[in-house]
Amino acid sequence: MEMVDVETKNGWIEVITGCMYAGKTEELLRRIRRIGFAKKTYLSFRPGIDNRYSKTEIVSHNKNKIQTIVVANAKEIYDFLVEYEKKNNLPYAIAIDEVQFFDDAVVDLCEYLADRGVRVIVAGLNTNFKGEPFGIMKDLIARAEYVTKLSAICQVCGAVATRTQRIVNGREASYNDEVILVGATESYEARCRHCHVVYDKPDILRKFK
Numbered sequence: 217m218e219m220v221d222v223e224t225k226n227g228w229i230e231v232i233t234g235c236m237y238a239g240k241t242e243e244l245l246r247r248i249r250r251i252g253f254a255k256k257t258y259l260s261f262r263p264g265i266d267n268r269y270s271k272t273e274i275v276s277h278n279k280n281k282i283q284t285i286v287v288a289n290a291k292e293i294y295d296f297l298v299e300y301e302k303k304n305n306l307p308y309a310i311a312i313d314e315v316q317f318f319d320d321a322v323v324d325l326c327e328y329l330a331d332r333g334v335r336v337i338v339a340g341l342n343t344n345f346k347g348e349p350f351g352i353m354k355d356l357i358a359r360a361e362y363v364t365k366l367s368a369i370c371q372v373c374g375a376v377a378t379r380t381q382r383i384v385n386g387r388e389a390s391y392n393d394e395v396i397l398v399g400a401t402e403s404y405e406a407r408c409r410h411c412h413v414v415y416d417k418p419d420i421l422r423k424f425k
């Protein structure tokens with residue numbers, strides 16, 4: 217879905233989500249570039265945890281990139297903006313990539329900024345390798361005005377991929393593995409529901425027994 221071009225009151229939350237290799241970061245960068253072409257102001261942030269491609273940029277798997285502010289947590293974004301506001305108006309837009317890695321304060325921060333008239337654009341994984349909601353993403357998706365859910369192509373069967381498969385030493389990962397494992401093609405594949413495998417997953421019907 218294309219984002220609002222008919223503006224009423226400024227300030228809302230846009231979430232770009234989906235599995236890995238769906239083009240979330242590409243879409244975030246596209247929106248930021250449009251804002252730049254329109255000569256509107258923006259700031260972009262991402263968590264320092266993910267230094268796969270760069271320490272100072274947001275970089276898509278396709279190697280598109282822009283300069284970004286790397287932070288450890290949501291409080292660092294807030295603190296940055298408090299200092300920023302001493303000299304400038306808040307920007308038209310604030311973008312956050314890899315938002316699934318942030319603590320729950322990021323949800324409050326997004327709401328606060330949107331209430332203050334900022335266009336908040338965030339991108340992150342909706343599910344972890346287990347196929348379960350990734351951290352704060354469900355809270356953000358529930359609160360967002362606009363949600364764009366992107367899909368990839370299953371690397372096993374070619375169907376529409378909505379899941380991220382973790383592979384450890386050539387084998388599909390176990391349900392009991394840690395949720396956070398930064399990586400790209402060496403550790404993760406895009407897969408459809410049917411080809412997605414999670415070893416040791418609890419019986420899905422356990423609540424009915």
Ligand code: TMP
Pocket residue numbers: 235236237240241266268340341343344345346380395396397398399400404
């Ligand atoms: P991407 O969405 O930009 O491709 O990046 C997702 C990042 O999240 C990547 O560094 C791998 C990491 N990740 C986890 O830490 N745990 C998971 O369960 C999954 C699926 C990805």
Ligand code: MG
Pocket residue numbers: 240241242275276277
């Ligand atoms: Mg990305």
